[in-house]
Amino acid sequence: MALNTQKSLIYIVEDDSSVAQVMQRTLTEFGFHVEVFSTAAAIIRQLQVERPDLCIVDLGLPDMDGMELMSHIARVSSCGLLVVTGRGHTIDLVMGLERGADDYVVKPFESRELVARVRSVLRRRASSNSGGANRPPRYASFLGWKLDCSANLLCSPDGQDNLLGTAEIQVLRVFLERPYQILTREQLLGQRNISPLDRSIDVRISRLRRKLEIDPQQPKIIKTVYGSGYMFSATVEWS
Secondary structure, X not given: OOOOHHHOEEEEEOOXXXXXXXXXXXXXXXXXXXXXXXXXXXXXXXXXXXXXXXXXXXXXXXXXXXXXXXXXXXXHOOXXXXXXXXXXXXXXXXXXXXXXXXXXXXXXOOHHHHHHHHHHHHHHHHHHHOOOOOOOOOEEEEOOEEEEOOOOEEEOOOOOEEEOOHHHHHHHHHHHHOOOOOEOHHHHHOOOOOOOOOOHHHHHHHHXXXXXXXXXXXXXXXXXXXXOEEEEOOOOEEO
């Protein structure tokens, strides 16, 4: 599977024509080749002819439950799966991920969030399919900042270098690999069953905000999603 967006074929399964048009226009502007289907039956027929790199599936389809369609796509294709739902219920998202989805987008969503998640899924799929033969990208760029992952060096938009500690780089890399996603404390620390009294993630977030934010007290990049975790709100480019 190619990472070059010019070669990436994306199928959108969405019965709301206005939403489908927005997604198609956005992804086309970023160089993806996009085909839109309004029913599950239509995409099932197309999958017999051509296999995409990624399928974006709305869970609320008129002729088949979105979960069933995802299971079918996973059986006949190795493409990435991105769930789109307006339901907003955690159980739907969890079930989608358990059925094989790589990621999810909740309506309403911003165009840049959609593009970021699509790129993220394609990048992870490409890395997985290569069997580790390709070296992972070294540099990540966002909002004028540039991170050298090999040297743990963060360069600011004005050219100042900041050497990050191991704890900070761990959290920042998780953010950069999954922008515009709500990440829990467990996901950011790479641990399970973290004690509610463990404040280590808060310390790391605070240090990163002091480096990245214009006003750390009112963060615009690393946002707190109360009751859920944190979100990195910036488009990330890898090289």
